[in-house]
Amino acid sequence: MAEQQALRHIPVMLGEAVEGLAVQAGGRYLDGTFGRGGHARAVLSRLGPDGRLLLMDRDPQAIATAQAEFASDARVSIRHANFSSMAEWDETATGLDGILLDLGVSSPQLDEAARGFSFMADAPLDMRMDTTQGESAADFIAQADEREIADVLWTYGEERFSRKIARAIVEQRAEKPILRTGELAALIERVVGRREPGKHPATRSFQALRIRVNGELESLKQGLDAALERLNVGGRLSIISFHSLEDRVVKLFIRDHSGKVQGSRRGPPQAAKLARLAAVGKAQFPSDHELSVNPRSRSAVLRVAEKLA
Incomplete structure (x- = not known):
């Protein structure tokens, strides 16, 4: 099953993200979001016998995949934890x-209905x-509360x-707990209707709940601080974001540590x-070819930064 999931998962902006790391054969690198290993394999293929690759993921299934494939490689160490730590x-x-972060939810997590990330199939409302x-x-x-x-x-x-969705959730849970993705998606659709062509009305709410449940923005901010401290001078940070909230955090972090003064003419x-x-x-951003092969890459943004002396 792990091998099948790894094969189904297409790493986003693989070449660009790994090129951004400027991998040295004897360097030490961290993939903080292993997922199913697409980026990790590309980094490892560029390392020599003295190189080192550290793998982290908070998802136990991702770590099981990493253990199955890389545990026997002396160049690799694996840790089940949030990259923020x-x-x-x-x-x-x-x-x-170098540190690589591929943020957000992975394709295997979306595709496995039981994880509860998607409204496309009815499943327990988990999202962790x-x-x-x-x-x-x-x-x-x-x-x-509401x-x-x-x-x-x-x-x-x-x-x-x-507010309308929150009110409907509180009213419905008073009669019966909302325990499944299908129940929540149907409730949201009843409240707001099909207002955006080609986009399910529950899309924004499911994203919001996932970010809240996993503390994603807090983890990102903590992880960026930790990354800056752990990078060697000349080390690279390569980060793929999938929505504007993540990208803004990354963009401002790089800007705020660039030494540029963000002043006002009036201040x-x-x-x-x-x-x-x-x-x-x-x-x-993803190329036209990548978008045609992997539509899930359409919202991806890659930013690369280098640590200065």
């Missing part, structure tokens, strides 16, 4: 020459990337009908900051 791993203490801990999406909407649910849908999904002058990162080129 990379600085707590002793393997990173000596510094890294790490199924060994934390509250599920069903737990969250069962316990949160205002908190609305805030999550608006903040993380930019859902303009967030007082600001002192220059120490430059610790430099953007490598501009944001990159």
Whole structure:
């Protein structure tokens, strides 16, 4: 099953993301979102016998795939954890020459209905990337008050009908718990209707709940701070984002550590900051060919940065 999932999973912007790392044969690299290993295999193929590849993922199934394929390779170390905790791993203490993060939910997670990430099939309303801990999406909407649910849908999904949806959730759960993806998707469709051609009305809400349940933006911010500390001078950070909230965090992080003064003509002058990162080129997007082969790549944005002395 793991091999079949790995074959089905098409890594997004594979060549561009790995090129961004500028892999050295004897370098040390971290793939913080192993997924099904597409990017990791490409990095490993460029390493020599003295190279080192560290693999992390919060998804137990991803780690099982990594163990099955790479555990026997002396160049590889594997850790089941969120990439936000990379600085707590002793393997990173000596510094890294490159860190790759492929954010968001992976194709295998979407395609396995039982994980509850998608409204395309009826399944338990889970959405946890790490199924060994934390509250599920069903737990969250069962316990949160109406205002908190609305805030999550608006903040993380930019859902303009967030209040109406939250009110409907609270009313329905008073009669019967909402435990399955099909129930929630049907409720949202009843509330807002089919307002966007080609887009299911539950899309924004499901994204918002997934981000909230997994603490994705908080993990990203913590992971970026940890990455900056663990990168060697000249080391590269290669990050693929899939929605504007993620990309904005990455973009601002690189900008804020670039040493550029973000002042206002009307405000007082600001002192220059120490430059610790430099953007490598501009944001990159999937090619037309990749979009035709892998439509799920359509929202991907790649940003690369290098650590400065």
